[in-house]
Amino acid sequence: MGVLDLFRDGSADGVRDRNASAWLLPLGQDRVNHGLRADARRYDDTDELDAVIVGCGAGGATMLQRLARAGWRVAALDAGPFWDPDRDWVSDEAGSHGLYWTEPRVIAGENPVPLGSNNSGRGVGGSMVHYAGYTPRFHPSDFSTYTNDGVGADWPISYDDLRSYYGLIEGELPVAGQDWPWGDPHRYPHSPHPVGGNGEVFQRGAFALGITAKVGPVAIANGRFGHRPHCIYRGFCLQGCKVNAKASPLITHVPDALAHGAEVRPDSMVTHIEVDGRTRRATGVHYIRDGIEHFQKAAHVVVAGYSIETPRLLLNSASNAFPNGLCNDYDQVGRYLMVQGAPQTGGRFDDEVRMYKAPPPEVSTEDFYETDPSKPYKRGFSIQTVSPLPITWAEHVAGQGHWGHDLRVYMRDYVHWSCLGALCELLPQPENRVTLAEEKDRRGLPVAKFSYTMCDNDKQLIQAARGVMEEILKAAGATEVMTFQRYAHLVGGARMAADERHGVLDADCRSFAVRNLLITDGSVFPTQGSANPALTIMANAARVADRLTTTTSPT
Amino acid sequence: MVKRSSLNGVTPGGHQPRFPGFDVLSQTHMWDPITAGVVLARLGPHDAVRFFTPSEQAIARALLDQLLDQREDPKVPVLEMLDSRLVEESTDGWRYEDLPEDGQAWKQSIGALDKDALDKHPTGFALLAWEQQADIIQAVQDLQSDKWHGMTASRVWSLWTRYACTAYYSHPWAWNEIGFPGPAYPRGYKNATIGGREPFEVADHHQVDPLKQT
Numbered sequence: 001m002g003v004l005d006l007f008r009d010g011s012a013d014g015v016r017d018r019n020a021s022a023w024l025l026p027l028g029q030d031r032v033n034h035g036l037r038a039d040a041r042r043y044d045d046t047d048e049l050d051a052v053i054v055g056c057g058a059g060g061a062t063m064l065q066r067l068a069r070a071g072w073r074v075a076a077l078d079a080g081p082f083w084d085p086d087r088d089w090v091s092d093e094a095g096s097h098g099l100y101w102t103e104p105r106v107i108a109g110e111n112p113v114p115l116g117s118n119n120s121g122r123g124v125g126g127s128m129v130h131y132a133g134y135t136p137r138f139h140p141s142d143f144s145t146y147t148n149d150g151v152g153a154d155w156p157i158s159y160d161d162l163r164s165y166y167g168l169i170e171g172e173l174p175v176a177g178q179d180w181p182w183g184d185p186h187r188y189p190h191s192p193h194p195v196g197g198n199g200e201v202f203q204r205g206a207f208a209l210g211i212t213a214k215v216g217p218v219a220i221a222n223g224r225f226g227h228r229p230h231c232i233y234r235g236f237c238l239q240g241c242k243v244n245a246k247a248s249p250l251i252t253h254v255p256d257a258l259a260h261g262a263e264v265r266p267d268s269m270v271t272h273i274e275v276d277g278r279t280r281r282a283t284g285v286h287y288i289r290d291g292i293e294h295f296q297k298a299a300h301v302v303v304a305g306y307s308i309e310t311p312r313l314l315l316n317s318a319s320n321a322f323p324n325g326l327c328n329d330y331d332q333v334g335r336y337l338m339v340q341g342a343p344q345t346g347g348r349f350d351d352e353v354r355m356y357k358a359p360p361p362e363v364s365t366e367d368f369y370e371t372d373p374s375k376p377y378k379r380g381f382s383i384q385t386v387s388p389l390p391i392t393w394a395e396h397v398a399g400q401g402h403w404g405h406d407l408r409v410y411m412r413d414y415v416h417w418s419c420l421g422a423l424c425e426l427l428p429q430p431e432n433r434v435t436l437a438e439e440k441d442r443r444g445l446p447v448a449k450f451s452y453t454m455c456d457n458d459k460q461l462i463q464a465a466r467g468v469m470e471e472i473l474k475a476a477g478a479t480e481v482m483t484f485q486r487y488a489h490l491v492g493g494a495r496m497a498a499d500e501r502h503g504v505l506d507a508d509c510r511s512f513a514v515r516n517l518l519i520t521d522g523s524v525f526p527t528q529g530s531a532n533p534a535l536t537i538m539a540n541a542a543r544v545a546d547r548l549t550t551t552t553s554p555t
Numbered sequence: 556m557v558k559r560s561s562l563n564g565v566t567p568g569g570h571q572p573r574f575p576g577f578d579v580l581s582q583t584h585m586w587d588p589i590t591a592g593v594v595l596a597r598l599g600p601h602d603a604v605r606f607f608t609p610s611e612q613a614i615a616r617a618l619l620d621q622l623l624d625q626r627e628d629p630k631v632p633v634l635e636m637l638d639s640r641l642v643e644e645s646t647d648g649w650r651y652e653d654l655p656e657d658g659q660a661w662k663q664s665i666g667a668l669d670k671d672a673l674d675k676h677p678t679g680f681a682l683l684a685w686e687q688q689a690d691i692i693q694a695v696q697d698l699q700s701d702k703w704h705g706m707t708a709s710r711v712w713s714l715w716t717r718y719a720c721t722a723y724y725s726h727p728w729a730w731n732e733i734g735f736p737g738p739a740y741p742r743g744y745k746n747a748t749i750g751g752r753e754p755f756e757v758a759d760h761h762q763v764d765p766l767k768q769t
């Protein structure tokens with residue numbers, strides 16, 4: 001490839017050689033390469049695949065593309081549809097309800113965490129279809145919080161094990177942003193986007209207080225990338241990008257996987273992982289497609305169904321050999337589930353901010369990410385712009401207690417408000433977990449029950465983050481501020497650990513109990529940092545795929 | 556040239572002090588057809604009420620009018636939108652352990668509201684005067700996380716306001732009221748700066764700081 005081509009197709013390095021997804025999408029106004037999907041490989045249930053993957057989101061689709069590139073016979077089964085952004089997605093908040101996993105789930109504990117639209121997606125592309133698009137790296141300290149600070153847990157891998165994969169995935173999404181000074185300082189393949197009103201407010205307030213704020217990092221190409229067009233700055237990132245500008249595995253990894261012989265089998269809900277009781281090896285998965293039960297044989301089973309559905313599937317896969325649930329001999333499955341404390345603070349300005357006009361992810365600060373010895377709490381938080389659309393904003397306003405006349409008055413003032421969000425590193429705790437509820441879904445499978453209770457450190461962090469956000473907005477000139485409590489980003493529930501008494505997976509994300517069963521979604525995280533998780537989920541999946549394909553050969 | 560009709564520029568209650576002349580529907584020709592279909596359907600005829608019984612319907616409508624301060628026509632048909640969602644079991648994908656599924660929780664909670672009304676007044680909730688209804692609702696909110704007829708009051712409150720706000724603020728009339736243009740594909744925005752406006756956006760003509768008005 002010549003230097004000119006590098007400029008023209010928007011790739012910073014040899015991305016196309018290792019992942020041609022962006023070039024396999026159509027040029028012009030269509031968002032789907034229908035021919036690629038129609039001509040893709042289709043396996044029979046009786047074919048023994050090298051690997052079957054459960055869930056085609058962040059962790060699953062990355063595995064699919066890597067294994068297909070390595071010559072493995074591989075299929076990803078997803079419970080949801082094979083999305084077509086032209087036909088299935090709308091530029092509208094309420095109309096995007098179908099993007100979320102809205103099957104029944106029960107929430108409990110002292111601080112129950114709402115799920116569905118607040119947390120998890122369905123269909124090919126997974127939750128990244130409707131994620132905001134922030135893609136920061138974890139900091140090196142995230143991998144050893146127990147050693148450093150006596151809280152959380154140590155990972156069985158270190159930042160160095162992920163470093164090169166971060167770089168690869170940042171190229172493949174691709175990520176745009178300013179040079180990043182925090183954690184392991186690094187640069188991004190695409191330059192930062194221009195910021196909208198909300199981003200300007202954040203920059204102004206941070207500057208006044210001496211807080212460093214940077215534009216990015218967002219997985220939205222700045223300029224054309226392959227056949228993907230430029231962002232049109234329309235603010236509907238959380239409703240699925242109809243433009244193909246914001247990265248999700250649907251457009252960043254699935255096309256290349258299909259071109260390398262992988263199959264994506266949508267509308268296929270996996271109900272049970274089959275294990276040979278004598279050898280304690282997984283033999284394949286049971287799934288339901290259009291009401292019909294199937295069994296797909298495979299030499300490896302890779303689970304990537306999100307931090308709620310992954311533990312639920314393991315618990316629903318109990319058998320004589322695993323009476324308490326698959327891989328659950330030591331009662332570790334579903335435990336140490338984490339969620340970030342994600343308070344959002346709005347500020348009112350006399351000027352019109354009209355925060356809906358730019359992508360919600362614009363500007364961040366990680367100045368408060370690390371443990372500050374002068375504070376009573378350990379670990380920290382990050383702060384980012386978020387730009388809620390009217391329905392979500394109304395929930396904030398109603399959350400302040402406003403209703404009736406007051407609610408309408410506040411809402412009529414929408415164009416004057418700016419909004420920041422924090423991500424606080426809440427600590428992993430054994431009792432924060434998924435178990436099976438009495439209630440069954442329409443297939444007769446027990447649904448997940450998720451219990452969550454915060455510890456004191458968690459509450460202090462959220463309080464501190466709130467204080468900083470309110471200061472930033474006031475420093476920018478806000479005449480009134482209001483903070484709304486919420487949570488974001490579930491990870492953990494089947495964590496990596498040094499041994500089977502402390503977790504479900506080894507450092508290669510193979511389960512201790514069933515050696516040919518791997519997990520590669522966010523469930524594997526022992527801690528969560530204050531970074532949004534998607535980039536780390538993908539980088540880790542790429543690492544696991546490398547480990548698997550170098551230690552095991554396809555059949 | 557886009558034709559204007561009585562469908563254009565409608566706001567709930569018919570007042571538009573802040574964004575005079577702003578009309579989300581004047582831009583429908585710029586929307587992609589799939590989005591236009593979904594959004595414009597909200598302006599069309601609604602299914603007959605099926606989930607609620609007639610007496611529940613009356614209570615629920617009064618409650619929703621209160622929560623959203625809808626006193627005068629034209630009103631966003633929030634009750635009809637809620638009823639459809641509950642028939643379709645189109646929930647948010649979770650429920651609190653101590654509350655039943657959303658549909659049942661709605662029925663249970665509006666039944667409780669009627670009981671509160673009958674405890675104090677000769678008629679049920681739906682027939683009470685506006686201020687009397689407001690007092691009963693305020694009492695539920697004031698309970699915060701205490702129990703109300705066996706349910707955690709704050710969780711019932713969250714159920715009510717979540718469904719009410721989702722319906723109301725998905726409606727183009729509500730967008731006219733707040734100055735939000737709605738769908739933005741494939742056009743996008745060109746002036747996303749503080750104080751920046753697109754040609755079809757209307758400046759706030761009557762700033763009222765909500766702190767000073769509520």
Ligand SMILES: Cc1cc2nc3c(=O)[nH]c(=O)nc-3n(C[C@H](O)[C@H](O)[C@H](O)COP(=O)(O)OP(=O)(O)OC[C@H]3O[C@@H](n4cnc5c(N)ncnc54)[C@H](O)[C@@H]3O)c2cc1C
Nearest residue numbers: 055057058059079126127132133134270305521522532534
């Ligand atoms: C509103 C919102 C904004 C967010 N913003 C950001 C952000 O800015 N940055 C960021 O990094 N993260 C963000 N996230 C979180 C991020 O999207 C998720 O953490 C990430 O996508 C999770 O990846 P995963 O691989 O664990 O699961 P997913 O990507 O959710 O994939 C799981 C897939 O498995 C499928 N599945 C589940 N169970 C089964 C089964 N039994 N059989 C078959 N298929 C199954 C599901 O349909 C789904 O497609 C956001 C999330 C939300 C809700």
Ligand code: SF4
Nearest residue numbers: 231232234235237241
């Ligand atoms: S703002 Fe840009 S990235 Fe976000 S949905 Fe719109 S076009 Fe896509």
